[in-house]
Amino acid sequence: MQVLTRSIPLLITGLAGLVMILSAFFPYTSDWGKIAGNFFNIIAAFAFVLGGGNLLKIHLKKVSDQSEGWGYSGVILVCFITTLVVGLGKLGAYPNPDFPNVRLSGETQSSGGFWWAYEYVFKPLTATMFSMLAFYVASAAFRAFRAKNFEAILLLGTAFIILLGRTFAGVLVTGFISPDGPLGGLRLEELSVYVMQVFNTAGNRAIMIGISLGIASTSLKILLGIDRSFLGSGD
């Protein structure tokens, strides 16, 4: 069984990784990369089905065990199954004008129940969830953003520059400084661009280089079979 659970997956991983690396550096092998990519895309499409199955399994178990918060799981299941049936069955969707007698020939993106669920349920709900961040950030700004030490003061100063510089308030506050004069760079809208392009870019580039080196090292470990945690065996 070790062959099926360990050796073959390790071989596939090593080969796929090697092919992708080769295809990036040698044009002759670009077709190999395409084949590996196609396999990946097919597996990614299957992952949607697997994800749906996993969601059903977890929440059916929660409802069946009546564990804490099982009511929410019930809501998820009802919404999931309803959307799936309405979408796959193309309920309410107009048939394709070329095939008016074939009910399933229509598309669900601009008519029918699936479109309705997207437009009037999914869209407002996700937008609401995202909008709520503004309230929590405001509350956090009042309670947690303290000038406790020098680093915190630097952070606060930067926050003020960005918060004001990214709106018309920046123009109002420092509008008296001539944009073409020697102090033009001190206008808040200019300062906010400077902070983002110089300090932010320098810091982020350093982080990115570090992350990239880390990714390269981890990837090599996986491809060479040294790191086997992705097999889920706890090796």
Next chain:
Amino acid sequence: MIKLLTNLDRRWIFLAMALCVAVPILVIGLTGKTIPETPTPLAEAFFNEIDTAGESKGRRGHVLLAFDYDPASAGELSPMAISLVHQCAQRGLRMYFMSLWPVGPQMIDESISKVIDRHYPELVYGEDYVNLGFKAGNEQVIKVMGIDLTTEFRTDTKGTPLQQIPMMKGMTSLEDFDLIAEISAGYPGTKEWVLYSATQYNIPMVSGMTGVQAPLMYPYYPGQLKGLLGAIKGAAEYESIVNVWVREQKFAEALVAGGMDEAKAQEVAAKLMDKPAQVSTWTESAEAADLDPKTKAELITIATAPIPGEFLEGQRRMGPQLFAHLLMVLLIILGNVVFFAQRRQGGRS
């Protein structure tokens, strides 16, 4: 006062934030006034890159528009997506829409319906724009598109084989595009397009993104990313550039239709754009003596016609953002006043 602030119920903060957002929305909605925007070099670079797409190859630009976002971030990203399609449509570029996000096709449909269907009905599907839809596989889709486009996309969203779509002729891989314009809300998004297409195949790329993502993408500007729009501020700046440019283009088109030669029309259009309120006076000047009354009337209509609401969404949203940011600054100051007062009291005791 300090005691009141110390024990301030956070629901008051929520109410203040709600008012800071709701009141400007209502006022801007009722008056139609927006806050003026001064474009930054990043927004100008974004605009210029699209404006010159395809010029190096001496052809009509072929632009890949990747809309990788969902309704959660549509409030921030839709205005820039709409302005992007607006500029491409006005410029006469060929638009290839696609998405790596499952609900991306709805975002594409929204932009097509608000811009092309309403304002550019003369554009033909399959000849001027095509919707390739969503493809699962994240960055791997980009990698395969770099090698062979038709392997990844065999049909468009309507199920039409790509071979039957006129504007897909000769399009075999990412290298056949003159520009990639990406609107991104996260993963997969700008970073993946930079890593697997713009860098690898040296394709010019511009990107608009959420405020959370923007600081992480600045390191790619101006090397891999030729233009960058960060959040609603970037959208508002770009929108204002596009709106001014479109009006100028319409002035030029009207002047050319009225018999003026193209170079002169561009020059006059730029002059009219400087002072649109004085177009009526200009039409009576000696410079406009050769123009027929129909052209003059059209110029006045272009100058006075209000900009459609969908092309002002970014600038409208800067109103709530202004007051929300001011509230945040105020809250930080008040929070620190409480903090220092408490620290002083603690020191005394």
